Amino acid sequence: MSLRIVVCVKYVPDAAGERRFAGDGTVDREGVDGLLSELDEYAVEQALRIAEGSDGEVDVTVLTVGPEDAREAVSKGLRMGADRGVHVEDGGVHGSDVMGTSLVLAAAVEKAGFDLVLCGMASTDGAMGVLPAVLAERLGVPQVTLLSEVSAGGGAVSGRRDGDRASERVEAPLPAVVSVTDQSGEARYPSFKGIMAAKKKPVVEWDLDDLGLDADGVGLAGAFTEVVEAVERPARTKGEIVTDEGDGGLKVAAFLAGRKFI
Numbered sequence: 320m321s322l323r324i325v326v327c328v329k330y331v332p333d334a335a336g337e338r339r340f341a342g343d344g345t346v347d348r349e350g351v352d353g354l355l356s357e358l359d360e361y362a363v364e365q366a367l368r369i370a371e372g373s374d375g376e377v378d379v380t381v382l383t384v385g386p387e388d389a390r391e392a393v394s395k396g397l398r399m400g401a402d403r404g405v406h407v408e409d410g411g412v413h414g415s416d417v418m419g420t421s422l423v424l425a426a427a428v429e430k431a432g433f434d435l436v437l438c439g440m441a442s443t444d445g446a447m448g449v450l451p452a453v454l455a456e457r458l459g460v461p462q463v464t465l466l467s468e469v470s471a472g473g474g475a476v477s478g479r480r481d482g483d484r485a486s487e488r489v490e491a492p493l494p495a496v497v498s499v500t501d502q503s504g505e506a507r508y509p510s511f512k513g514i515m516a517a518k519k520k521p522v523v524e525w526d527l528d529d530l531g532l533d534a535d536g537v538g539l540a541g542a543f544t545e546v547v548e549a550v551e552r553p554a555r556t557k558g559e560i561v562t563d564e565g566d567g568g569l570k571v572a573a574f575l576a577g578r579k580f581i
Contacts, residue, residue, distance in 0.1 A: 418543045
């Protein structure tokens with residue numbers, strides 16, 4: 320029996336670059352290089368491990384939503400070993416919050432066909448971590464989130480979720496949505512063979528019309544949240560130097576007490 324896995328990945332601004340907001344309150348993606356969100360690489364890795372450990376046929380699709388450059392996130396997943404890619408690009412998606420993005424992803428996942436959806440625990444830009452849950456709700460399937468170990472087979476997905484004091488074994492019937500943590504297994508580097516093979520793998524491009532979605536329900540127009548103002552953090556000021564003349568401890572205590580730290 321075949322298993323269709325869709326991995327949702329995000330193209331994010333490089334954290335090492337100079338990140339800024341554009342005039343409309345969205346992230347200025349033109350002024351900084353982007354890359355596949357590091358936390359999503361763990362989801363791709365888990366999909367590939369499930370495929371490699373399965374006796375049956377497993378198809379791994381990498382899906383992203385974003386501007387033209389976001390195709391690189393799909394390409395990275397294909398170089399790692401995924402079978403095919405889907406890139407949803409439409410100007411109406413610009414400015415989507417998690418509700419709009421989940422709406423587009425749900426429509427694309429349903430159109431692609433799925434048994435299992437894998438996501439990273441959060442994106443490295445927004446870092447909200449709620450998209451997998453919202454996506455599961457939109458798809459009407461169970462969610463199993465924050466797994467540090469995951470396996471799929473026999474019509475179910477299961478894994479381990481590690482808490483502060485205990486670990487849980489969890490399981491859900493397929494189809495389902497799963498998010499994995501950065502403890503699930505180191506993501507592989509694309510091999511030369513994988514890089515060459517990725518050039519021949521299919522990548523489908525869809526827009527909102529292809530997904531049957533109205534632009535009013537996504538993007539800035541359909542966002543549930545709004546960035547009212549964004550200002551640069553002020554430069555750090557020179558700290559106060561306490562000279563120890565035998566009473567350094569008292570001076571430090573007085574400094575902390577003056578700021579109500581003690």
